[in-house]
Amino acid sequence: MTSPSTxxxxxxxxxxxxxxxxxxxxxxxxxxxxxxGQHSPVAVGGLRTLVAAVLLTGIALAGGARGWVVxxxxxxxxxxxxxxxxxxxxxxxFFAAVARTGVAVGTLVMLATTPLVAGLLGWRLEGRRPSRLxxxxxxxxxxxxxxxxxxxxxxxxxxxxxLLLAVAAGISFGSYSVAGRRAASEGDEPLVLSSWxxxxxxxxxxxxxxxxDLTFVTQPRNLVVLGWLGVAATAGAYLLYxxxxxxxxxxxxxxxxxxxxxxxxxxxxxLLGEPxxxxxxxxxxxxxxxxxxxxxxxxxxxxxxxxxxxxKGQAGxxxxxxxxxxxxxxxxxxxRTRQESTQGRTSGVPxxxxxxxx
Numbered sequence: 001m002t003s004p005s006t007x008x009x010x011x012x013x014x015x016x017x018x019x020x021x022x023x024x025x026x027x028x029x030x031x032x033x034x035x036x037g038q039h040s041p042v043a044v045g046g047l048r049t050l051v052a053a054v055l056l057t058g059i060a061l062a063g064g065a066r067g068w069v070v071x072x073x074x075x076x077x078x079x080x081x082x083x084x085x086x087x088x089x090x091x092x093x094f095f096a097a098v099a100r101t102g103v104a105v106g107t108l109v110m111l112a113t114t115p116l117v118a119g120l121l122g123w124r125l126e127g128r129r130p131s132r133l134x135x136x137x138x139x140x141x142x143x144x145x146x147x148x149x150x151x152x153x154x155x156x157x158x159x160x161x162x163l164l165l166a167v168a169a170g171i172s173f174g175s176y177s178v179a180g181r182r183a184a185s186e187g188d189e190p191l192v193l194s195s196w197x198x199x200x201x202x203x204x205x206x207x208x209x210x211x212x213d214l215t216f217v218t219q220p221r222n223l224v225v226l227g228w229l230g231v232a233a234t235a236g237a238y239l240l241y242x243x244x245x246x247x248x249x250x251x252x253x254x255x256x257x258x259x260x261x262x263x264x265x266x267x268x269x270x271l272l273g274e275p276x277x278x279x280x281x282x283x284x285x286x287x288x289x290x291x292x293x294x295x296x297x298x299x300x301x302x303x304x305x306x307x308x309x310x311x312k313g314q315a316g317x318x319x320x321x322x323x324x325x326x327x328x329x330x331x332x333x334x335x336r337t338r339q340e341s342t343q344g345r346t347s348g349v350p351x352x353x354x355x356x357x358x
Contacts (some may be wrong), residue, residue, distance in 0.1 A: 001117070003175065008300065011247055011248055012295070013244075013247065014243075014244040014245065014246060014247030015244065015248055015252065015294070015295070016244070016253075016255060017240045017241070017242030017243050017244030018240065018241050018245065018248060018256045018257070019244075019259055019320060020240045021236075021237040021238065021239075021240035021241035021244065021257075021263045022241070022256055022257045022258075022259045022263070023056040023178050023259060023260075023263045024232055024233050024234060024236055024237035024240070024262045025237050025257070025260045025263075026259070026260045026261070026263025026264040026266075026291070027228070027233050027267060028046055028229065028233045028264070029103070029267075029268065030267040030268055030272060031225050031228055031233060032044060032225075032229070032266065033217065033268075033272060034221070034225050035221075035222050035225050035226075036216070036219060036221060036222060037162075037215070037216035037219060038213060038215075038216060039213075039220065039222075040212050040213070041095030041096065041098065041099055041116060041214045042091075042095060042096070042167065042208055042209070043209065043212035043214060043216075044095070044226075044229070044337055045091035045092070045094075045095050045134050045164065045205070046091065046205040046206075046208065046209030046212070046326065047217070047226055047229075047230065047319045048226065048229040048230045048233070048234045049087070049088070049091055049198060049201050049202050049205050049230075050202050050205070050206075050209070050230070051227070051229070051230025051231065051234065051235070052198050052202075052228065052230050052231075052234040052235035052238065053195070053199050053201065054196035054214060054237075055060035055230065055231060055235045056191065056194050056195035056235050056239065056297060057195040057198075057199060058254075059191060059195075060111065060189075060191050060192050060195040061189070061275070064171065067189070067192060068192055068195070070188060070195060071183070071192060073184070073195060074186065075184050075186070076186045076188055076193070077196075079179045079180070079182040079183035079185055079358070080179075080193065080196045080197055080200065081200060081320040082175065082179040083175075083179035083180045083183060083197045083200075084196070084197045084198065084199070084200025084201045084203075084204070085162050085175050085200065085201070085204060086172045086173070086175040086176035086179060087118045087172075087176055087197060087200075087238075088200070088201040088202075088204035089169075089172040089204075090169050090172035090173050090176065091201070091205060092205070092208065093165045093166075093168040093172060094106065094110055094165075094166070094169035094171040094172075094173075096162075097109070097110070097162050097163070097165035097166035097169055098166075099162075100159040100161060100162030100165065101159050101163060101165075101166060103149075104149045104150055105162070105163070105166070106162060106165075106166045106169075107149050107166075108145070108146055108149045108150070108166075109146050109163055109166035109167055109170065109174070110167075110169045110170040111119035111142060111146075111149070111170070111172025111258060111261065112142060112170065113166070113167050113169075113171060113174065113176070114170040114173045114174045114254050114257065115142070115174070115251060115254045115255050115258070116139045116170075117170060117171050117173075117174025117175065117178075117254075117256035118174040118177045118178055118250045118251045118253070119134070119138075119251040119254075121174065121175065121178040121250070122178055122181070122249055122250045122251045124193075125178060125182065125263065126249070126253075127183075128249055132187075133293065133294075133296065134252065134255065134294070135308055136256075136290075136293055137255060137290045137291070137293035137294040138251075138255045138290065138294075139290075140286055140287075140290035140338045141255060141258040141259075141287050141289075141290030141291060142258060142262075142287025142290070143153060143283075143286050143290075144258075144262070144282070144283040144285065144288075144289070144290060145258045145261045145262070145283065145288035146283070147279050147280065147282050147283030147286065148261045148262055148265045148280055148283035148284065148287070149261055149283075150279065151265075151277050151279035151280040151283060163321045173254070173257075173290065174250075174254055176249040177245070177250040177251075177253050177254045177257075180193070180197065180242050180245055180250070181245040181249060181250040183197075183326045184242060184245045185246075190239060190240060190243040190246065192303070193242060193244050194235075194238055194239045197238075197242075198234075198235070198238070212352065223313070241253060241257075242254075250356070252294065255290070255292065255294060256294070256347075258287060258290070258291075259287060259291065259303045261287075262283070262284055262287045262288075265280055265283075265284075266284070277322055286301070
């Protein structure tokens, strides 16, 4: 039987992996700012996905082709397919939303949508309803992310289609988190799952990618930046995130991803010379505070061991109550002792208590 300390350690390990993936995603904006020449967001998103698919598949095949096809044999494809489609849709919708609404508004709408979608889908598919602790941590981190995004000072005219695309991006990433979590629960290796997910995404993005102007790729500096985006900010980040979801739920992983704008803004200040405002400082504090609240879910012994609990009346893994379940044997012994005491009082014969009943 798994001890609570082991469960807490597994949750913390998974949360740290997902958080590390979010930090790598935070390098995407700064890296794209280093690209030179004419390039479209669709081209950058498609190329980074293609590089990640080739890298992850190559490493997975090096470990043995037999293990690589295992997910297709026991039904994991039911979740791999929607996960891959969600990754592809995110690449298309988010970058298109940013192009129409600006970085601040597009990122903010996407960030606000993702945890909500992941929480509701996880509740619907896994019966794990969001707890108050998760909601509080998510709202706190989201408030901090909002201040970080708005504090960057970027602005753009309001565009309805851009807002809808940003919402679609949040739905896509939230859906990927849930589908990736369900695929991870099948027991397959995260590397194998990630390779299949990105193969699906690369196939979907191949058509729009071929229609883009890719001449900027020939510049050596852009090759280095695209290499980082594909290897670290995509393949490495998604692999860490996918591995973390083996021990944490999708809604928690989506909340941890709110650390991305914090890392992005700090890198912009350090590497691009952007000013660090008081509003951004408050945003960093709120994001860290929200993540700290989320970590309490695995350190409080008298509360839930996971930020999500199963539906009322169900005993799910990762949930515990303040009062332990009653021991049936102890209850029977208590009732028997009371019956003996009642009989002794009615008959006038004293009843001697056993040592075990004291």
